[in-house]
Amino acid sequence: MSKSMKIGELAQQVGLSIRTLHYYDEIGLLSPSDRTEAGHRLYRDHDIIRLQKVISLQQLGFALKEIRECLENPDFALPQVINLHRARLREQMALSRTLLDRLDAIATQLQTTQSIAVENLIQAMETITMTTQYFTPEQQAILEARFEKRAVEWQDLLTEIRAEMNRGTEVNDPNVQRLAGAWRANMASLIHGDRQIYESFVKMYQHEGSETAGIGALDNDTFEYISKAVSFLSLAEDMDFVVTFKRFNVEANQVIAVGQQAIRELNFNFFGTEGMLLGLLAEGKSVAAQVLMDAGVSFGTTQQVIQEWLASSAILPEDMPEQLGFAPRAYRVMELALEALNQSAAQQPAGPVRANPGHLLLGILLEAQEGGGVASKILTDVFGLDLIQLEQQLRTAMVR
Template sequence: MWKVGELARRSGVTVRTLHHYHDIGLLVPSGSTGAGHRLYTDADLAKLQQILVLRQLGLTLEQVGEYLTRDDYSPRAVIELRLQQLREQIATADRLRVQLEGLSRLLDRAEIVSAEQFLQTIEALTMIDKYYTPEQLANMQERYSANIDRIKEVEAEWPRLMAAVQAEMDKGTPPTDPAVQALAQKWDGLVSEFTGGDPNLQASLKKMYESEPTVAGMDMGKMRPMMEYVQRARTGE
């Protein structure tokens, strides 16, 4: 039997998360002490491992619960799903390696390309693998190839839009102002064109912006206040 604190220390899963899994019925401990403290069995640990694998596959907690109760559910099937995802990630990483090696050779011959540009390119390539699934990468590449002229226009619009948002912030314009809300709508429109309206891709993009100090050469420390300002305009706060 494992107490919740012991399980948290050994597994790396926080006590709060284990409590939450219990509260929603996803992982109910099989035992308890006389004082009512949770006790987890080996079977509970096996189920926790399955939950974490399914979460890594991108399932929501609700979807995990549904999957674990399916008639065709088996621990082996879950592990195989995760293995397949890892194989795809390894293949993606290998493609990125080839891209970087080719880029490095090109940059060695192009004296006009600065070291900063080189670093930004590497940052972009490696960051892609960190935050996007192979399927998302494939969808982005397909959309980019099919709409390359529009994508370039969108990329050129971003600096102008951010400058306009920053100007309103500097003036102290409240987010509820119609001018700011119009900028927020344009912001969302550009994001939608990049993501194709895919909510999962939007979530990956948001996570990257929230987690990284720089993205494509942009200082996220300066970018995040703008994102918060735009969010307040969306909600009318």
């Protein structure tokens, strides 16, 4: 009988992050054969063999899409791998030869004239820049696969943004704010909460400019315009948030407070749906907490999984801001919680006038139908829960 390995053990042994293995599963490149009763992934011998092929092909320079096509093609043989590898090595060698020629010319010029033409330096720097990587190979592969999935949607969004910018529309215009929300959602989908990827993306644009960075033909002016629009959107949401909090009762606000503290203890500086889930479990007294615990959801396991999944987003304790930023999905959960409150008030006039922790959990479950954040993925992937059934149990418990 083949030995099985948990995701953390496998990640440690092969030198990949747990986040990467989760992503391979997400895109169907490497899905584990089994799961534990608690929903944890278990990898068997043939899964590990497939992972070895994935890693080997990545080292040859293959993109994830190419790797998936190779593994799914029974006719794909070693000679094809070798030929592709040879072609890519030739490209790399040609780039190296160009750089060497330019550096040789600079060295010769310095030896003979003790000075150097600026144009020659610029050419050399351009070639060096081409060989500089802002992303790790792992990050490049992830970004490439994610961007390819939404390339058309991304391009349409950029076209709309650029049109508003060319019209001279102010960033606080309602239509531009709508585009800013769509941009932020697309960017969140692209980076999946990985702040390191986002920071590398911004740094690349700032240092290299649009000609080199050029993801989705995004020029510098458009990037600056939409960045200002997103900043204005975030400020407006923060102002609205003060009003929003008044619509939650003491227990719900306590859930958010203890959830923020739990996230701080994990050294994360943003509050997403995972923080909301931790808050519900940490508060532990509400009907929502009881429904979760009855379903087998525990604070300890949830905390451990969040720490593993979001490890790359952790910061140093001394860099922790005084106030945590709320992730877009956390805002959406609260919006859905208030919508659920309004619906219950319409159906039962004598119902609660302020949202309680049950409404927050309803928000998490309803938001899962829109794609879902980390919280809903934990409930399904780790604890193996049926979210529709969990919602029914919660609604029943809330009217008792």
